[in-house]
Amino acid sequence: MIDKKLRFRLITIASDEELFHVVERGMRDAASALNVEADLVGTPGFDIADLIGLVRSAIRDGVDGIGLNIFHPTALTGVIAEASAAGVPVVAFNIDAAKTGSGNISYIMQDFFAAGSVLGQRAAASIREGEHVIVAMHDDGVGALEERAAGIEAGLASRNVVVTRVVTGRAPAKGAGILDEALTRLGARAIIGTGQPDTEAAGLAAWARHTHDIYAAGFDLSPGIVELIAEGHLDCVVDQQPYTQGFYPIVQLTLNRRFGLIPSSLDAGAAIVDRGNVELVRHLSKQSIR
DSSP: OOSSOOEEEEEESSTTSHHHHHHHHHHHHHHHHHTOEEEEEEOSSOOHHHHHHHHHHHHHTTOSEEEEEEOSSSTTHHHHHHHHHTTOOEEEEEEETTTTTTSOSOEEEOOHHHHHHHHHHHHHTTSOTTOEEEEEESSTTOHHHHHHHHHHHHHTGGGTOEEEEEEOOSOHHHHHHHHHHHHHHHTOOEEEESSHHHHHHHHHHHHHTTTSOOEEEEEOOOHHHHHHHHTTSSOEEEEOOHHHHHHHHHHHHHHHHHHOOOOOOEEOOOEEEETTTHHHHHHHHTTTOO
């Protein structure tokens, strides 16, 4: 395998999210540095059958390795076994719901509960005792968001808050309207997002009520989120560093195919982005690095 031009494919859910443009930039930079070929494909939503179809297509295409967003703990085990039987190693990126229990050889992802706890502890400093807090989620039943939400609630535990989870959908402007209604209905003044679209929605809802002292924070980055932080409508976000989630799978798969090296799993971290470092992030965001 040392002299062969290797081909890899990253396969994800929710491929239209801004986050995966950054993943793709990391993937392409790694492929260029290592002299391999790589592409990223995905499904617009969370359809398991469609994702399985993309994995089988990659196997038929004869790729040398697959990076897979393993967002379900059991549903992808069978197709990962098919890839292994065909001699195609699979590493997870962004989510590994079973922590290599699905048959993949490694993962690069955020520790979702720990990252949620970091955000909850940060938010607790700005939230009053016993207050009502909205935890926003762009889709229902997504394990990564559920883990982040649980971590947020753990981080807020010292404030004895009342938490209500609200599903916003993946269109930030529409989600902002949903959150605005929830703020009124619940008498809440704090929103904490668990993912990119709902966090942007939280910031937009806070912007719309800028005279009403709404606290908003969340996860992930987009150009819109960067602006909302800079303008003070979002206190902060936790960045899961998606560039690394595209870069490291290509490194791991290349070393595995060239030299038989088994990769180690990696935590993508829980980096806080706020007004103190947002200008650096703004510069990198325009390059699809942050």
